[in-house]
Amino acid sequence: MNKKRIFGLMGGAVAAxxxxxxxxxxxxxSDSSNSQVITIxxxxxxxxxxxxxxxxxxxxxxxxxxxxxxxxxxxxxxxxVDTWLxxxxxxxxxxxxxxxxxxxxxxxxxxxxxxxxxxxxxxxxQKILSLPPQEVRITGRYHNWYRINLTDGVPMWLYSPLLLExxxxxxxxxxxxxTRDEQLYEIPYLTKAPxxxxxxxxxxxxxxxxxxxxxxxRDIVWYKIQTDQGPRWVLPNGEKAGIKPVQESITLPTxxxxxxxxxxxxxxxxLEPGKKLEASxxxxxxxxxxxxxTGTVWVNPSLSLHKRPLGTVASxxxxxxxxxxxxxxxxxxxxxxxxxxxxxPQEVKSIAKWSGDGILDWYLxxxxxxxxxxxxPRNDTDSSLVGSWRVxxxxxxxxxxxxxxxxxxxxxxxxxxxxxFYQDEGIPFTxxxxxxxxxxxxxxxxxxxxLQIFKLNNEPxxxxxxLEQQELVWTRKLPPFAATVLENLSSQSIFIEWDxxxxxxxxxxxxxxxxxxxxxxxxxxxxxxxxxxxxxxxxQKIIGDPVVFAILPNE
Numbered sequence: 001m002n003k004k005r006i007f008g009l010m011g012g013a014v015a016a017x018x019x020x021x022x023x024x025x026x027x028x029x030s031d032s033s034n035s036q037v038i039t040i041x042x043x044x045x046x047x048x049x050x051x052x053x054x055x056x057x058x059x060x061x062x063x064x065x066x067x068x069x070x071x072x073x074x075x076x077x078x079x080x081v082d083t084w085l086x087x088x089x090x091x092x093x094x095x096x097x098x099x100x101x102x103x104x105x106x107x108x109x110x111x112x113x114x115x116x117x118x119x120x121x122x123x124x125x126q127k128i129l130s131l132p133p134q135e136v137r138i139t140g141r142y143h144n145w146y147r148i149n150l151t152d153g154v155p156m157w158l159y160s161p162l163l164l165e166x167x168x169x170x171x172x173x174x175x176x177x178x179t180r181d182e183q184l185y186e187i188p189y190l191t192k193a194p195x196x197x198x199x200x201x202x203x204x205x206x207x208x209x210x211x212x213x214x215x216x217x218r219d220i221v222w223y224k225i226q227t228d229q230g231p232r233w234v235l236p237n238g239e240k241a242g243i244k245p246v247q248e249s250i251t252l253p254t255x256x257x258x259x260x261x262x263x264x265x266x267x268x269x270x271l272e273p274g275k276k277l278e279a280s281x282x283x284x285x286x287x288x289x290x291x292x293x294t295g296t297v298w299v300n301p302s303l304s305l306h307k308r309p310l311g312t313v314a315s316x317x318x319x320x321x322x323x324x325x326x327x328x329x330x331x332x333x334x335x336x337x338x339x340x341x342x343x344x345p346q347e348v349k350s351i352a353k354w355s356g357d358g359i360l361d362w363y364l365x366x367x368x369x370x371x372x373x374x375x376x377p378r379n380d381t382d383s384s385l386v387g388s389w390r391v392x393x394x395x396x397x398x399x400x401x402x403x404x405x406x407x408x409x410x411x412x413x414x415x416x417x418x419x420x421f422y423q424d425e426g427i428p429f430t431x432x433x434x435x436x437x438x439x440x441x442x443x444x445x446x447x448x449x450x451l452q453i454f455k456l457n458n459e460p461x462x463x464x465x466x467l468e469q470q471e472l473v474w475t476r477k478l479p480p481f482a483a484t485v486l487e488n489l490s491s492q493s494i495f496i497e498w499d500x501x502x503x504x505x506x507x508x509x510x511x512x513x514x515x516x517x518x519x520x521x522x523x524x525x526x527x528x529x530x531x532x533x534x535x536x537x538x539x540q541k542i543i544g545d546p547v548v549f550a551i552l553p554n555e
Contacts, residue, residue, distance in 0.1 A: 036067040037101060038079055039142075041120045044096045046088040050078045056088055061155075064101050065090075095123030103141040110135050110164040112189040118157045121145040131158070133190055162189065162210060169206040169224065176223065177201050177240040177283065179261040184232040188222045193232050199261070201243055201281065205231055240283050248279045250287055254312045256304025258297030262286035267370060269294045306330050307371070308352065308364070315353035319363055319374055321346050326426070327372040331362035332495055337372055340426065406534055407437035407526055408486065410543045412517050415495075420550040423507055426497040427549060429515060431478065433493075435486040439527035446480035450518040453498065460512050460548045467514060467546065473502040500551060510553040516546035 040063045045055035050071065059065075068087065069080035077092040090097060098121055110133070117129040121142050136158075140147035144160040164187065178200055184193040188208065202225040212220040223239075224231050240262050251274055257267040262283045269291055271277065277299065279287035286298045307330045321343040329335040331354050351371070352364035360375045415428035431449065435441050454470040456463040463470055478494055486492065498515075500508045519539035525531050534542075 036070065036099070037064050038067055038081070038090070038092075039064045039098050039100065039102050040090075040096070041098055041102070041142075042096045042123075044090055044093075046081070046083060046090045048088060050089050050091075052091065056085055057083065059083070059090070062102070095120035098122070098142060100142075102147070105138050105141055107138045107165075108135060109138055109166075110190075111158070112162040112164055112187070115158050115161045117150075118145075118159060121157055121159075123157075129156075160211065162212070164190070167208050169208055172204040172207045172223070174204055174241065175201050175243040175245075175281075176204050176225070176236075177243050177261060178234070178236050179238040179240065179264065180236075182234050182236050184227065184234055186232065188233050188235070193229065195227065195229060195232065197227070197234065202226065202234075204241070242283065243288075244282050246279055246282045246287070248282070248287065250277050250279055250289075250299070250301055251275065252277070252299065252301055252304045253310060254305060254308035256299055256301070256308065258289070258291065258294070258299050260297065262298050262300070264298070265370070268297055271299065309354055309356055311356045312352050312354045312364070315350040315363060317350045317353070317363060319348050319350055319365055321348060321374075325374060327367065327374055328362075329370075329372065331356075331360075331373045331375070337369070340424075406538065406542065407435065407439075408441060408524070408542075409434045409436055410517070410539065412515070412543055412547055414515075414547050414549055419548075420552040421500075422552050423500060423510070423554050426499050429496040429498070429547065431494050431496065431517060432491050433486065434491040435488060437526060438488045440488055441486040442525045443486065444523060444525075444531075447520050447522050448480050449478045449520065451476055451478055451496065451515065452518060453513055453515045454546075455508065456512040456514055456548075460514065463512075464514060464546060464548070467516065470514070473508055473513075474498065475503065508551055510551045512548065512550050514546040514548050517543050519543065 040059050040061050042061050044059050044061075045052075046057055046059060047054070048056050065079075065081040067079045067081060071078050071080075072092070078089045079092065079097070080087055080089055082088075092099075095118075111131060112133055114133065115131045117131050122145075136148045138146050139149060139155065146158045146161055147155055148158060149155055167188065178197060180199055182197045184195040184197055185191060186193050204223050204225055206224040208222040208224075210220045210222065214220045220235070222233050222235050224233050238261070252271055253273060255273040256271055258269040258271055260266050260268055263286070271291075277287075277289045279289050280296075281288035283298075285302050286300045288296055288298050290296050309331065322345050323343070324340050325343050326336055326340045327338040327342070329337045348365045348367075350363040350365050354362045354364075354373075360377055362373045362375050364371055364373050409432075411430075411432045411434070413430050413432070415430055421427050431451075452472060453474040454463075454467055455473050456470050478496075502508055519536040521536050522534045522539060523531055524534070
């Protein structure tokens, strides 16, 4: 075996092996418990002991060696291998040694886009070099790493490159809506077709999942679509896949806006309440209809009804916006658009009113960013409560017997990860009632929960043991459920925002506080069966401990 001398940085001579073949130069060790091999991908020093104080020699790259022993804690790993100097140790370092073998190949391929170039797999030292789209010769593969030779003959590596020869087309046969102008390609990334396609519905023939992520971690997917010029590729932005043709009649009971595309908020046309609309396509809950003035638009009846609930009527009342005014996209505090402090004092004219939650009147006005809702309490005593029960479906809930076989859950939570709030902030809470069974629950009569907030005069852990002895600063009855029937796997939630004012209207002092729901017994029927009763004590166990939070002094 040929040997040569290589001088290290310390000035001493160390020996280097030009090539050691695992099958010939290394014999199996009797104490080896496996047949693990490693491959040197960059000249690697080896040592007589498991210490990097002084190298014994250097192994040149692209050798595969059988490992006789592995030692380490996962972070610092050493491999014992045979060399011409006998058994030696090699440390596992990123970009120098890889586990296993490098597959030897010899293929011409074509990169589709600019790729970063590395000097070794998993190297921590990325070369300041990029490779524009071109033909390359692949000489080796290691998992998702591809070895190539540059023009100077130096071997370099590409990580998971996009290659023309590795485009994997998956069959498709469905329609897709393009929501903006899109450039067409004859070859993805590489060759543009002389066509820019306007927003329209197209038919998808195949698709290619690149395995890459783009803006905001969005999967990069190319689609081959049918065009007048034949099949072409497109990499759309904001596309809506799976458009289905339909012939349905729909109405918007309280009116709504038509948009240029599903989930778009451009509000291109207002559609009057109750008008019969003919839909020609559907995507989820969105329907495409044709209008006389703007052509085709998309509407979402359920979303329109969410933004303008049944019972919404016209209004022209003058609203007075102040620094304490918050605005909402629909009449519920979980849809806040602008928090308190957003508006300067001003007057606006309402265009609609909704009084469906039993406590608040909600007024709709036209802002710069679209229609927004403002709540107004009917009574001064309700000024601290901004909330209403809303019904949701929770498909992810699995059937469970719940606590003691009770098929529902009650959850009081703070709608924030923060523990402390400054004195000029509203503090958001949610009380949620969930049907955990796959049958409907009928609750009669609908319970009226009482909400209480206490100021804690000592450490929370100790104060919660005797909450009734703490200072009660605010209390009120919550409105009853919106419906007495909880459908299977559904929930109702009430959203509450406390403005930190006590029952006398004064701002509460800084300190630790606790909010709780006073338990009441609940009578219910499940699936048409007999009436069952859940006692106050069991309701308390279902709800759990009070929610603790803090009011912070303003700086």
